[in-house]
Ligand SMILES: *[C@@H]1O[C@H](CO)[C@@H](O)[C@H](O)[C@H]1NC(C)=O
């Protein structure tokens with residue numbers, strides 16, 4: 001339990017206006033789910049979650065990586081915690097994390113540097129850099145929720161994570177972050193460990209993203225409420241969730257329509273093969289949707305043809321086509337432009353992208369189509385980026401291997417910024 005002085009210290013360190021609830025001493029009623037507040041870094045457009053870890057509890061900022069395999073944190077400096085443990089090589093924890101490596105370290109013993117512990121790879125999702133890290137376990141605490149407000153913090157005493165060298169933080173990540181929180185389909189990702197904490201009976205292995213400047217990630221099944229009391233999980237459309245050989249989340253996009261007309265594409269690029277090449281991935285670490293070069297060319301050409309009466313202006317990087325912002329009427333779902341439909345496994349299941357998720361004001365007065373050219377040698381042919389998921393609920397239902405999506409919440413007169421962060425003790 002935190003003493004009252006460290007309690008004030010925590011408030012001081014907290015980087016959001018999120019109110020620290022008191023930690024739950026006993027467990028009265030089992031929480032049905034957890035909620036993690038996230039916010040968008042204005043410089044990198046990455047999403048950051050402040051997560052409570054260690055003893056005494058400290059709130060640390062992590063980049064949210066939908067496809068990351070672990071939660072990793074830099075441990076070289078000032079890792080102070082009375083509950084840090086590094087499981088021995090070949091222990092059950094190492095087996096659970098699926099790490100066959102035994103870790104050695106030649107410098108002075110400290111968190112992240114022991115002999116005969118197990119080694120685990122951690123990666124920076126922006127630079128692609130990897131580093132061998134020490135598998136570690138320590139306390140992680142996260143607010144429970146009934147769906148509409150944060151409730152008491154729940155303590156997970158033996159949370160497994162990677163204790164990584166600080167060089168992994170170099171480049172690509174916001175300056176203040178201490179690591180990356182992976183939500184991928186892998187044995188010790190944050191979503192897997194939170195899912196298994198209560199067993200599958202009271203806690204479905206399900207989580208949902210609601211991305212916005214001040215958004216949330218829910219762990220556990222719906223309902224999820226946004227002010228003014230809207231259940232944003234009703235109704236959802238569903239499509240099969242495909243897990244790639246790398247443990248990343250994919251869906252099947254069969255075709256793309258603009259203004260209800262099919263864009264001619266090389267269809268063989270749209271399916272994922274057994275090596276994990278091709279297909280459509282979802283990502284929170286790509287700010288905008290990335291399209292393989294031929295798909296990018298076809299989509300941007302088709303889109304501009306549909307808008308042929310509107311003059312283009314000089315494009316602003318990283319986008320390919322831009323317009324004068326004044327050319328578009330504003331609608332409830334953003335600038336009035338042709339809808340872009342991702343037609344999924346069944347021709348009646350469509351992820352419709354409205355102006356709010358397709359048009360980016362790249363500079364005052366300049367509005368661009370928010371897709372970027374991935375070149376010819378892409379692993380996934382389409383990577384659905386964060387901007388296209390903003391203010392949409394996107395639910396990863398691993399028990400039923402399906403992805404649920406809401407379409408734009410602007411239709412329901414709410415946004416992902418509208419979670420009520422007043423905590424209920
Ligand atoms: C690990 O073992 C090596 C060789 O015995 C030793 O030099 C080193 O100091 C040890 N490292 C730690 C962190 O104890």
Ligand SMILES: *[C@@H]1O[C@H](CO)[C@@H](O)[C@H](O)[C@H]1NC(C)=O
Pocket residue numbers: 266267268269
């Ligand atoms: C379609 O894409 C596949 C996979 O990249 C490629 O092998 C094939 O040549 C392409 N077909 C056309 C007509 O460009």
Ligand SMILES: *[C@@H]1O[C@H](CO)[C@@H](O)[C@H](O)[C@H]1NC(C)=O
Pocket residue numbers: 149227420421422423424
């Ligand atoms: C947020 O939740 C608190 C606690 O239930 C409630 O008192 C408050 O009215 C809610 N805020 C709004 C804007 O409804």
